Amino acid sequence: MRIARFSIDGNVAFGVVEGEPSGQDGPVVDIIKGHPFADFERSGQKIPLSKVRLLPPVLPNKVVAIGRNYREHAAELGQEVPDVPVTFFKPSTSVTGPGDPVVYPSFSSEVHHEAELAVVIGRMCREVPRERVKDVILGYTCANDITARDVQRSEDQWARAKGFDTSCPLGPWVETDIDLTRAADLGIMCTVNGEQRQLGRTSEMVRPIEDLIVHITEAMTLLPGDVVLTGTPAGVGPLSVGDEVAVTIEGIGTLTNKVIKRG
Numbered sequence: 190m191r192i193a194r195f196s197i198d199g200n201v202a203f204g205v206v207e208g209e210p211s212g213q214d215g216p217v218v219d220i221i222k223g224h225p226f227a228d229f230e231r232s233g234q235k236i237p238l239s240k241v242r243l244l245p246p247v248l249p250n251k252v253v254a255i256g257r258n259y260r261e262h263a264a265e266l267g268q269e270v271p272d273v274p275v276t277f278f279k280p281s282t283s284v285t286g287p288g289d290p291v292v293y294p295s296f297s298s299e300v301h302h303e304a305e306l307a308v309v310i311g312r313m314c315r316e317v318p319r320e321r322v323k324d325v326i327l328g329y330t331c332a333n334d335i336t337a338r339d340v341q342r343s344e345d346q347w348a349r350a351k352g353f354d355t356s357c358p359l360g361p362w363v364e365t366d367i368d369l370t371r372a373a374d375l376g377i378m379c380t381v382n383g384e385q386r387q388l389g390r391t392s393e394m395v396r397p398i399e400d401l402i403v404h405i406t407e408a409m410t411l412l413p414g415d416v417v418l419t420g421t422p423a424g425v426g427p428l429s430v431g432d433e434v435a436v437t438i439e440g441i442g443t444l445t446n447k448v449i450k451r452g
């Protein structure tokens with residue numbers, strides 16, 4: 190099931206996306222009563238997807254991200270995969286939705302795309318044992334861990350380099366029908382203006398999703414709607430103002446954003 194968050198006529202709601210873009214009438218959104226973090230009912234009120242504005246599929250309290258979780262990406266940065274996972278935060282204010290602009294930050298001249306599988310947490314959890322990880326995941330979405338690479342190199346902590354406004358596009362929706370086995374082998378791609386830049390599989394992750402959730406929740410409580418970014422495959426590269434960057438993950442969909450100049 191694909192659960193989207195969207196606005197229509199100034200109201201915000203969650204809905205289940207049905208149908209394929211290639212279908213005759215196009216996909217529709219069946220508005221749900223309540224929110225997706227508990228049992229919910231579909232209202233049966235269906236709106237064409239083309240008539241709504243998709244929003245970030247969740248509003249995370251925090252985005253916890255993992256660095257260098259693909260060996261070839263670590264190598265392209267001239268680094269090794271660390272013994273202990275590199276963990277950092279992207280603030281809630283960095284989150285932006287599908288189709289929303291990524292605003293090129295004033296303090297950088299080298300902004301990179303990083304296509305990543307995002308895990309969406311479904312329930313409050315801490316100290317999650319490996320065998321319970323599946324129970325705390327609502328589903329998966331696409332993420333772009335937009336990074337000011339020059340700032341990442343020049344500052345010890347990555348709060349500015351990876352935490353600036355609009356540096357965390359998420360979407361287009363949360364796919365809940367993917368289990369951990371399937372999530373561990375999904376194609377992941379990034380294109381810029383239609384040209385392929387990154388192409389990998391989540392099977393190349395050094396540490397699988399279970400290990401990441403165990404590691405993170407050893408230290409902190411995750412809340413419903415929190416997001417875990419699982420690292421990016423090789424092929425990261427620069428974005429320029431005017432570029433259209435798209436992250437596509439097999440079985441989920443495509444997250445597209447345009448890079449704009451700060452107005």
Ligand code: MG
Pocket residue numbers: 254255256303305334418420421
């Ligand atoms: Mg990353």
